[in-house]
Amino acid sequence: MKNFFKKKFKIGTKLISEKSKTFVIAEISANHNNNFNKIRKLIKSAKKNGADFVKIQTYTPETLTLKSKKKDFKIKKDNAWSKSKFLWNLYQKSQTSLNLTKKIFEYCKKINVEVFSTPFDEETVDYLETLNSPIYKIASPEINHIPLIEKVAKTGKPIILSLGLATPKDIQLALKTIKNCNNRKVILLQCVASYPAPIEEQNIKSINKIKKKYGVLSGLSDHSVGYIAPVVAAVSGANIIEKHFNLLNNKSVDSFFSTNEKEFKVMVDSIRLAENSLGSGKIQISNSSKKNLNSKRSIYVSKKIKRGQKITNKNVKVIRPGLGLHPKFYKFILGKKSKVNLSTGDRFKLKYVLSK
Numbered sequence: 001m002k003n004f005f006k007k008k009f010k011i012g013t014k015l016i017s018e019k020s021k022t023f024v025i026a027e028i029s030a031n032h033n034n035n036f037n038k039i040r041k042l043i044k045s046a047k048k049n050g051a052d053f054v055k056i057q058t059y060t061p062e063t064l065t066l067k068s069k070k071k072d073f074k075i076k077k078d079n080a081w082s083k084s085k086f087l088w089n090l091y092q093k094s095q096t097s098l099n100l101t102k103k104i105f106e107y108c109k110k111i112n113v114e115v116f117s118t119p120f121d122e123e124t125v126d127y128l129e130t131l132n133s134p135i136y137k138i139a140s141p142e143i144n145h146i147p148l149i150e151k152v153a154k155t156g157k158p159i160i161l162s163l164g165l166a167t168p169k170d171i172q173l174a175l176k177t178i179k180n181c182n183n184r185k186v187i188l189l190q191c192v193a194s195y196p197a198p199i200e201e202q203n204i205k206s207i208n209k210i211k212k213k214y215g216v217l218s219g220l221s222d223h224s225v226g227y228i229a230p231v232v233a234a235v236s237g238a239n240i241i242e243k244h245f246n247l248l249n250n251k252s253v254d255s256f257f258s259t260n261e262k263e264f265k266v267m268v269d270s271i272r273l274a275e276n277s278l279g280s281g282k283i284q285i286s287n288s289s290k291k292n293l294n295s296k297r298s299i300y301v302s303k304k305i306k307r308g309q310k311i312t313n314k315n316v317k318v319i320r321p322g323l324g325l326h327p328k329f330y331k332f333i334l335g336k337k338s339k340v341n342l343s344t345g346d347r348f349k350l351k352y353v354l355s356k
Contacts, residue, residue: 002213002214002215003215004179004184004215005175005179005184005185005186005214005215005216006184006185007215007216007217009158009184009185010158011023011053011134011135011158012053012114012116012134012135013114013134014052014114016187016217016239016240017217017239018217018237018239020239021272021275022219022233022234022238022239022240022241022271022275023052023053023219023239023240023241024050024051024052024053024230024240024241024242024243024267024268024271025051025052025053025054025055025240025241025242025243026042026046026049026051026053026054026055026243026245026264027055027056027057027242027243027244027245028042028043028046028054028055028056028244028245029056029057029094029244029254029258030057030093030094030095030096030252030253030254031244031245031246031247031250031252031253031254031255031258032096032252033250033252034095034096034100036100036103038247038250039100039103039104039107040107041247042054042245042246042247043104043107043108043111043113043115044111045245045247045261046113046245046261046264047111047113049261049262049264049265049268050264050265050268050269050272051245051264051268052114053114053115053116054108054113054114054115055115055116055117055118055137055242056096056101056104056115056116056117056118057096057117057118057120057139058096058097058098058101058117058118058119058120058124058127058128059091059095059096059119059120059121059124060091060095060097060098061087061088061091061092061095063120063121063123063124064087064091064120065087065088065091066088067088068086068088069086073086073087073088074086074087075087075090080195080256080257081253084253090253093253094252094253094254096117098124098127101117101127101128101131102131105131105133114134115133116133116134116135116136116137117133117136117137118136118137118138118139119136119148119152120139120142120145120148121148122147122148122151125148125151125152125155129155133157134157134158135157135158135159135160136152136155136157136158136159136160137159137160137161137162137242138152138159138160138161138162138174139162140162140163140164140165140166140191140193140221141165141193143161143162143163143165143166143170143171143174144170144173146173146174146177149161149174149177149178150177150180150181153177153178153180153181153183154181154183155183156183157183157185158185158186158187159178159183159185159186159187160186160187160188160189160240160242161174161186161187161188161189162189162191162193162221162242163188163189163190163191163210164191164192164193164221165193171188171214175214175216186216186217187216187217187218187219187239187240188210188214188216188217188218188219189218189219189220189221189240189242190202190203190204190206190207190210190218190219190220190221190233191220191221191222191223192223192224193223194223195223195254195256195257196223196224196225196256196257197222197223197224197257198224199224199225199226199228199229202220202222202224202229202232202233204220204229204232204233204236205236207219207220207233207236207237207238208236208237211237217239217240218237218238218239218240219233219238219239219240219241219242220233220238220240220241220242221242222241222242222243223244223257225257226259226263227243227259227263227264227266227267227270230243230267230271231267231270231271231274234271234274234275235274235275235277235278241271243259243264243267244257244258244259245258245259245261245264246258246259246260246261247260247261248260248261248262293322294320294321294322294323295320295321295322296320296321296322297318297319297320297322297327298318298319298320298321298322298323298324298325298326298327298347298348299316299317299318299324299325299326299327299329299330299333299347299348300316300317300319300324300345300346300347300348301315301316301342301343301344301345301346301347301348302314302315302316302317302319302344303315303344304341304342304343304344305338305341305342306338306341307338307339307340307341308337308338308354309337309338310335310336310337310338311333311334311335311336311337311338311353312334312335313334316330316333316334316348318330323347324347324348324349325347325348325349325350329350332353333348333350333353336353336354337353337354338352338353338354339351339352339353339354340352
């Protein structure tokens with residue numbers, strides 16, 4: 001399985017590989033509050049502030065749960081969304097319907113923004129196919145939803161899987177399911193599925209371990225506050241960063257752990273600067289450093305030397321600039337005699353040494 005999946009393929013119009021830049025996904029999630037005017041502002045702002053892709057989550061309450069008030073469907077008090085009391089209520093507030101999904105896809109096409117969605121049931125995948133979704137995301141809780149994974153895999157489109165709730169067995173089964181559908185385009189994302197996620201639990205080092213173990217591209221789905229984790233992930237080899245995106249001062253179901261537009265821009269800019277700082281990996285003097293090569297040391301005459309006079313540490317010195325003789329010859333010339341008369345400040349040259 002390790003050598004089955006591709007490490008170079010297109011997601012939408014963009015080519016992703018180990019050599020490409022880290023792609024940044026702005027996850028709108030429930031920050032739109034089912035308000036299309038707000039959605040347009042979110043998408044425009046995500047594009048303006050450096051997102052490569054916009055992502056939404058297409059679901060309604062009935063595609064995720066039952067309208068039941070039994071204990072199993074009650075949200076625990078220590079849960080960040082406990083105010084909604086029951087799962088149905090929460091998903092009713094945060095949903096993105098099929099109709100709204102269509103409007104979002106049409107708007108993104110109009111303003112030239114690449115968009116895709118996270119489906120939560122097989123019928124939604126069929127609908128997203130009619131909208132020509134270029135890629136699909138499997139959310140952390142859906143890692144064991146094998147019918148959904150199989151349905152998505154059969155589209156032949158690239159698949160992103162978040163591993164926030166995935167055991168090693170879950171990952172193996174999901175990848176086996178995708179492989180059996182002959183889909184070779186998979187990206188696995190390290191993820192902490194808590195909201196907000198503690199920075200000390202990010203485990204960024206696992207990104208490269210995921211790559212090696214499963215032979216896939218990898219990245220980070222980040223729910224932490226701030227942008228430290230995404231920047232560290234980018235310089236550690238993440239191919240994709242996914243971050244929940246929101247407008248300034250926009251209250252929503254997911255706003256308490258989402259990154260506002262200003263911070264998102266700082267994150268993207270920091271990722272790009274961090275990527276540029278990585279360089280080629282060659283051990284060499286940088287172009288801008290070359291103008292300072294003369295600040296290295298060399299051997300100069302520090303006190304007047306007459307022809308035939310002995311060269312000592314009293315009349316030559318290893319100093320800046322580096323225009324004279326290389327310091328490696330310092331011990332060699334000491335005790336020798338000079339062929340010529342030399343003045344203080346002269347660059348010492350090897351040819352000045354009188355051979356015995």
